[in-house]
Amino acid sequence: MMMNRRAFSAALVAGAATASLVSARGMAAPAAATPMASPKIRNVVLAHGLFADGSSWSEVIARLQAAGINATAVQNPLTTLPEAVAEVTRVLDRQDGPTVLAGHSFAGMLVTEAGVHPHVAALVYVAARAPDANEDYTALAKTYPAAPAGAGIVFDGDEGRLTEAAFLRDFAGDLPEAKARVLYAVQQPFHKALLAGRTTHAAWREKPSFYAVSTEDRTINSDLQRFMAKRMKATTIEVKSSHVSLVSHPDTISRLILQAAGQTA
Template sequence: MTMRRRTVLAGLSASGAALTRTTAEAGSVPRARNVVLVHGAYADGSSWADVIGLLQREGLKVASVQNPLTSLADDVAATRRVLALQDGPTVLAAHSWGGTVISEAGMDPKVSALVYVAARAPDANEDYAALAKRFPTPPANAGLVYSGGFGQLSEEAFLRDFAGGVDPARAQVLYAVQGRISDELFSGKTTVAAWRSKPCWYAVSRQDRTTAPELERFLAERMKAKTIELNSSHLSLVTQPQAIANLILEAAGLRG
């Protein structure tokens, strides 16, 4: 294969995803037997529940990190503790804010591939807030309310902008377990960008009202990720778990 970057557009798949492959170099990823999942802000590890079951059916060992959401350093430490328990090549996957975490923690030698789901992907020492301002402001921003040093989305913003398309009863459960974020969480900067040296996959949410889809596309393009686009809200891991599971399985070397 040529070392020159190329993009192939493949129509809609059975999962409803338009697939865009951006390949920086030839070669295949190591086959992984472990997956570590990292949740984002306004969520907890249970947000991955549907994806977890699908991955376990394929024989993968899966662990979901519970981020304290108190600082970038604390979330990275929580992820590293889980990575330390893995016994070989591991796919590290993240949703939303979790993308910042895996961009730092992903340098672990056990990490064979990175998967970003509507996720942040800052460069080393990058001012991510300044980068995000170059793209449309997502509606969810207006629903973030802080009290006592921690913030959460209002119920209206959570159900409409964060969990759009999720079954209403399920969305209410997700709202009840919403992770509260420190008012210092988003100010943390990564010291490295693991996506510069690890194979990457990215799932863009076309109907995202929490992170601008245009920003997601920019991040996926910058990291030269193999990319899918889903007609989904920010929570594609809940509304389209099979598509997300398939992406992780590809990163694990279990799908072509």
């Protein structure tokens, strides 16, 4: 009987904690939608943004795998928003249970749109775009001072990329130069059409969200990041980092993802 009472008391405490979290976020979602109320999530899908490829998540992936997580990095085609969302959706379809969907930079658009997938239990934004449904992100960004990296974009026809100088200074400015050059070498060009897309859903309105603000960001204005995190009522951390905190601070970003997965307090 003693063990039953203890188990019952523990269940009451867990239930009260979950109810408090839902109330604080002003959400009507069922308790099972939050990491604290669900069994520990074992799947994480990671999406990259502009000027990068899936290898930008390598440092985080190693840490997640060490924690027993099944981590998958999406290779974003960087062509159009629907095609990029479709690639994320295909990866989510392959997951065998509840999943954390994380996105860096532009991939916040993919998290916002594809995050309505039934496998997705929580969302993580890393210095990422987080538009509302049908919102013009470019217009929103223009209400804040322009980040310097934008001036370093060059186009070859319809394909855009960052110059090496802008990449090293404004995208990956807190990395050792040799490491930043390796990232520059795998930079994938994006198509102009990609930037014209708008999300039709805002998954963060329905699912628990987490946001890592980069305070030294020269690619997405840090105050814009704070605004988006606050608007979505995200669990938010601030990282003294360039735009690529997933590379320069992988321990911090991994901990945030594990928190979203219910693996840590």
